[in-house]
Amino acid sequence: MTLAEILASLFPEGHGVEVVDGLIGGDGPFGAGRLAVVGIDGNTPLGIEGACILAGRVLDVVRRGGETPILVAVDSDSQRMSRRDELLGLNEYLAHLAKALLLADARGHPTIGLVYGHTAAGAFIATALATRVLAALPGAHPSVMDLASVARVTKLPLDRLEEMATSTSVFAPGLDNMVKAGAVHAVLDPTAPLGPQIESLIAGSSTTDGRDALGAVRGGRLMARDIAGRVVRAATGDAAPRD
């Protein structure tokens, strides 16, 4: 689905969501209130200016109060890879955007990610992965790094990686693999109206992070939940070191 189709499905009565330089912002009527929309369109890389603008929009929603949910719609490239972005502290800008989303969620604005195209690496972490519940549309292609780049870094032949990717999901790009890892909670049905699907996702969501449990059940991250649980038990089971 294109962003225009998504917005038309979400807001049949119309909306005020616009895209400028690949950055999405605005809102529309949703249930008894509004749904704020921020995000990245058109496979745009996320750099320092974009992250700053998006974070500002999220903080605007928090400042206005209420319980307006925030949809983070994403069809992005990876983080913008440049000397200038790193010189000016891209890590701070991306972290700031993620923190704004995490704060909004904690302050009663449920955050919902919606990946409808590509997204990768730092841009993925700062946007869609910083939401409470992450949905995707069929055809979406989230990844950490494409297989050709993985081949270059790991110095393994691409055809061997492609073959390995058919039997293990943990390193291979793509929506199915991110669903198995528990990173993506649900894949939406593009033939049905999106509004009710998003509403039901919010209603069923929790501020407790259950992604590692999903990864265990779905078979894409079999050990993470168990390991985190063992560390928690070791840290809380005993008395603290004696005074």
Place this chain on the structure above:
Amino acid sequence: MAMSPVSLSADPLDQSWYEASARARLDALVDPGTFEEFLGPEQRVMSPHLPAFDLPRAFDDGIVVGRGRFDGSLVLLAAQEGRFMGGAFGEIHGAKLVGLLRAALQVKPAAVLILFDTGGVRLQEANAGETAIAEIMRAIADLRRAGVPVIGLIGGRAGCYGGGGLIAGTCSRLVVSEGGRISVSGPEVIETNRGAEEFDSRDRALVWRTMGGKHRRLIGGADAFADDTIRAFRDVAREQIGKAPAFDLATLEAEQARLEARLDRFGDARDATEIWGRLGVNDPAAVPGLDTDRFDALLARLPEAPHDAR
């Protein structure tokens, strides 16, 4: 870099942070004899994924997590081992840090200290590593809202790259040394994607002044600068625990203002030295050679203190 290659002292606190292993950093950082590891190497919790790539595994998957006393107070700590797989986040590695942060929400230690030494996501287990980074950032936000300071210490050989840079930006306070580099895309990644004209990764001076500890401290990307010894990191971390900002709208609005102001003031700068000059540094070319005392004196003389809302 101004660091002595060999320490003649037998005191573990005088070890070079850059050279020390993750365990050596932790052992010396906490009150003597108080470090207690969770899920230590004797339990042999190893990556299930690396054998498929014919890669060796580590009994701790490249991260040490545990608790100890710091000035007598309970702290939880994690230290990445940059010499194993570049300290990268795999499934086990990430889950150990997630578990530590979740435990901290129950235990309420005086602080959580994260000793970063990482190239980012481990590509052989990319989806698990990437998702763990998101879980870690959410857990840090939860902890900070509960009033537990999360302090990042950065001075290891692998630096703090990729998703590690985003986690660092989520911490309450960051301590960095000259050798600590903080960035998202590393020099090699930028060069591979954009060419050597954009970033010559072999130009060490360029790497250090673009991503290194002094530059990060000068522009407000880190809150304190430490000498390359475990003692210096300990002393500076101690000061920073008490300065941890709240995780609330006021802090993030202040950070928004500081990051917007940085774009306005320095968005057209070509090089770090240009930024340092505009900050009021009289002799930017001399900055890389300054020792910690002279660098701190320079910071104190600047017309404005680096902003530190994060």
